[in-house]
Amino acid sequence: MGDGDLKNLLSNSKRGWGGREGVFEKSIRKEISxxxxxxxxxxxALGEMYYGDIIKRKEIFPS
Known part of the structure; x- marks a missing residue:
């Protein structure tokens, strides 16, 4: 990324404050999402594995 790219990102992000979203905010939001x-x-997936395990155990050993 060159100097010009960084300046573009900064100016775009400044423009984003005026209602239009800047490139910088968009990329951050994309990263976060x-x-x-x-x-x-x-x-x-972990929850399904864990709960699936509990359900299977209950089928084998009904309480």
């Missing part, structure tokens, strides 16, 4: 999506998928 992608990482949250990944965390959500992982926790969901």
């Amino acid at each position: 992608e990482s949250y999506g990944l965390i959500y998928i992982l926790t969901k």
Whole structure:
């Protein structure tokens, strides 16, 4: 990324304050939503594995 790119990012992000979203905010928001999506998928998968295990145990050993 050159100096010009950085200046463009900064000027675009400044423009974003005026209602129009800048490139910088968009990329940050995209990063955040992608990482949250990944965390959500992982926790969901872990939860399903964990609860699935409990359900299976209850089928084998009904209380």
